[in-house]
Every structure is written in C-alpha cells, then in structure tokens.
Amino acid sequence: MATMTTVVPTQHKKTAAPQRRRSRNLNWLGGSLSWLWLFVVMLPVYWIVITSFKQQSNYYVQNPLAPPSEATLSNYRLVIESDFARYFVNSVIVTIGAVLPAVLISFMAAYAIIRAGRRSRFLRLTNSLFLMGLAIPLQAVIIPVYLIIIRLQMYDTLLAIILPSIAFSIPLSVLVLSNFIRDVPRELFESMRMDGATEWGTLWHLAFPLTRPALVTVTIYNGLGIWNGFLLPLILTQSADQRTMPLALWDFQGQYGVNVPAVAASVVLTTLPILILYAIGRRQLLSGLTAGFSK
C-alpha cells in the first residue's frame, strides 16, 4: 500500500504538459463523463435517502425523485420497532467475534510461515493450503458447512455464522500479513533473539507494531465482508433472534414490500454505521478493500 504513493508528484507534471490543447479537450470529455458516472452512482443513493423520509400515502402520488413534500420519521420508527436494534447487536457480535480471532490466528500463522517456513515442510504445506484456499468459494462448500454445523448442534446460533466466517477470512489475511512481515528486516529479529526474547515476545513486540497498518487493513477487509454477509446467516440461522442485518433487511422487505418508504428506511438505517466509519477512516477503509491486490 505504501508504494502506491511514491509516484504522486509526476501526475501533476503529466497534466501540465506541452500537449496543452489536445489534452484539455480530452480532459473536458473525461471531466463530463466523470460527472455522468457520478450521477449513475449517486442516483440510487439519493433516491433511497429521500424515499425513506416520505409518507407511504404520498409515495405513489409524488414524483419518485422529488424530495418529500412532508418529511416524516415514521418509517424509521417502524423499522426500529421491528427489532432492528437486536439485529444490529447480532451483526456487531458476529463481526467482532469473527474478525478478532481470525486476524489473530492469521497473524500468528503468517509469523510462523515467515520465520520458519524455509526450515519446516509442515509450514510450507500449510502456506500452500491457504493459498489454494483463496480459490475456494464459500458458496460451493455451504452444504457440507451446513451439515457440520448441524452435527455440532450449533444450528441457529451466532456461533454458526462466526466459525465459518473465521475460516474463510484466513487465506487472504495470511497472504497479506505474511507479505508485510517479510518486509521486516531480518536483523531486527536477530537482535530480538540476542536479547533473549521468545518467539511469542518477538511476535508482539516487534512484528505487531511494524505490521500494524496491514493488520488494520485486514481487519477492515474481513469486517466489511462479514458485516455485509448474507449467505451464512441465511443458511445457518432460522429464528428472528439470531438474525443479522442483511438478512433482517431481506426479511423486512418481504414483509413490508409494498411500503417502499419503510423498506428504504431499513436500507438507510442498516447502511448508516458503515457510512459513518467511511467518513471517519476513508483511507484505511479503501486500502483495506484492495488488501493483497495492490501491494
């Protein structure tokens, strides 16, 4: 991720180049197309927000793209009364409960693979297995996962969502983290050893601080995926008590399909936490999204 910023100044040079007339024309074209694309991206967002404040009785009368004539919060009240606080808590439990252990054990595995991978055939095989795992789609193994969860008597619990989520976070996390741990100078490890530090101590006092950006990246990447996950909750839970937000959204839409403003409010409300995080930590979030693809 760090390497991306190194080319920065040159882009300005390029724009202020000799070919001024022609490039200005193209810039103009690119500029207007970019606003057109902005329209395509933002129209659904705008629509869902304004619709969420409309009254159901007005919805079919007013122009769909006009702001509400009489704004109301009643849709939000309906959504909140439909137990969305509980679904929110469930989503938080699942996301934190899966991401923290996933990142921790991936970090440990990545550390072991980098530290002793050359010596240990076991670690090399483990690493190859994780790399192969990048190609296993969750969808394709959902039936056996369902069977395993039933046999473990965990069907319809949040743990049923958490365990497979951890497993499927591991391959990419190990890949990204081991790329970063590899960059830590060998001399630092050596001097830690000279000072008598254990491997566990070295992991926490040397590797952890030096790979913190990668850890944040991996946490965000996995967190977003699990927060928005739909398939695991759909298949591994059943009762309303165990619902996470994406599933609740779908269920709510099934129940109140005709009440478009209420459905819109549910979409806005479930998306809000992520949008707030985006506003706070945009850079981290974006670099997290391409974890492992642009290093």
Add this chain to the structure above:
Amino acid sequence: MTSLAAPPVRVVAPSTDTGGRSGRVTWMAVPALLMFLAFAVVPLLGVLALSFTTWDGLGAVHPSGLTSWRAVLADPGLLHTIGVTFLIMGLSWIFQTPLSLLIGVFLAGHQRYREFLAVLYFIPLLLSSAAIAITFKALLDPNFGIGAGLGLPILAQDWLGDSKLAVGVVVFVVSWQFIPFHSLIYQGGVRQIPASLYEAAQIDGAGRFRQFLSITLPQLKYTIITSSTLMVVGSLTFFDLIFILTSGGPADATSVLALDMYQRGFQASLMGPASVIAVILVLTGLVLALVLRRLGGGSGDDSQLEGA
C-alpha cells in the same frame, strides 16, 4: 535468559533461520490451520462426498452412488443454467473492464475534484448486496421508479419481468456494485507506472491518447489480468444479489449455478444434486483461474492475486 544467547551464535547463523528453532514457532500456525481444515478443506472434500449421496437436509445421509450425478447431468436445465452463468459473467466483464479502467485512470490523478469524486464513487463498495438488490428492485419499478422520476418512458420498462431485460439489469447492478472495487485496483496500478515513461513519451511528442494506448495499457497488463480474474471467478459466486433481485426469474432467465444450487438444496431439499452443482461450480472456478493465469504468462508465482 540473556546469558544463554552467547555471542558466538552470531557467527554460526548469519543468514538463515537456525534449524532447531522452527519448532518454537510452528505451533503458532496450528490454530489457523485447524479452523481452515474444519470449515473449508473438510467441506470441500465433503461436497464431493455428498454429491454421491441422497440427503434431504434434515434426516440421515444415504450413499446413493451416481444417482445425483445422473439426475443433474440428464436435466436439460443444467446447460441453460451454465449458459446463463457464462452469459452474465461475459457481459459483466465486457461492461465492467473498460469502465473500471477509465475510471481508475481518471482517479489516479490528484486534482482536488477527482479526489472529491473518488469519495462518492467508492460508496457502493460499502453497501451489502442485500441493500443494493432491494434498492434497485424498488427503483426499477415500471410505474413508480426511475422512469417516472426522470420522465423518460424508455426507463419505465418492466425491467425484471422480461427475460432479456432482467439479464441486463443483473449485469448493470453487478457492475454498479463492483466497478468501484476494480477502479480502485486500476487506480493503484496506474499510480505505480514509472513517470519517466510518460516524460519520454512527451519528449517524443506523443499525445495523451497515444500515451494511454502505448504506455498506460501495456503497463497495466498484470492489473488487467488480476482484475479480470477476480471479476470472472467472482461472478461464479453471485448469489445474494440475484437471489433478492430476481430469484432467478423471470422463469429461469437469470438462474446462475450458485442460485440453482441453493434452490435445489435448500428449497427443494435435494442436497445430493445440489452438491453436484457445487462440485461443478468449484471445477469451473479452478479451470477459469488456471486459464486466466496461463493467459497472463503465469510467472510461476504462488498466486496471481499478488501480482497487481
């Protein structure tokens, strides 16, 4: 402790890890390995095993040989489903690649307004497929949706009720969701192109368009392969979006493999045939990934995903 690590050690092992120490870190890989074995590797083998059984999802699992395979392979619907899967894969690749590339190049610039646009462009990345599908489903309503809103009759079609239009809608919504992600990859790729190349081209009098064709595009070769691999293999896993948006309909016009698997397994309680579809899904993904890697002149590296 400190006294044990005597100075001579420095002389003994100057470059590589010393053999005896691997045992002290090896255990750290075990928790991840166990989790991954239990919930990814075992299920991967399990899905193959289950494809030779009969199971209704509730009772006991009975071995039944090739029954499920025969049932699925004899079903004329399978070819249709595979066709739809590849159609949606191909169309969304054709639609997404040029747009993501252009947007990525555009966003690689550091002008203020571009950075502002980037903030908004990337919003779809944050939304769940469920939220996106529900939004578009309502927005595409022929009577009360976008057509009526913009006053453009051409946008007021029965988008999800017509087979051809529904495929187009799925491709569009998929692109709306994923173009930001691929733009982000291309943006990173463009920013890594050495500036000296552009400077040299300018001295030679190459225009902006020419520079794009002879520098940007060739330099992005590996980024294009990475992005395409993710697009193509990723498209096999479109489930939630299509499930909510069309449920495979109208009729089975947008029924892709992942959806077919869900419907056979969890709606019709035929886990055997559903597992057969899952095996087909895995094999298709592997073959596609290998083919794309070969196209990229496979560097023999561990993973194509690394090579952006």
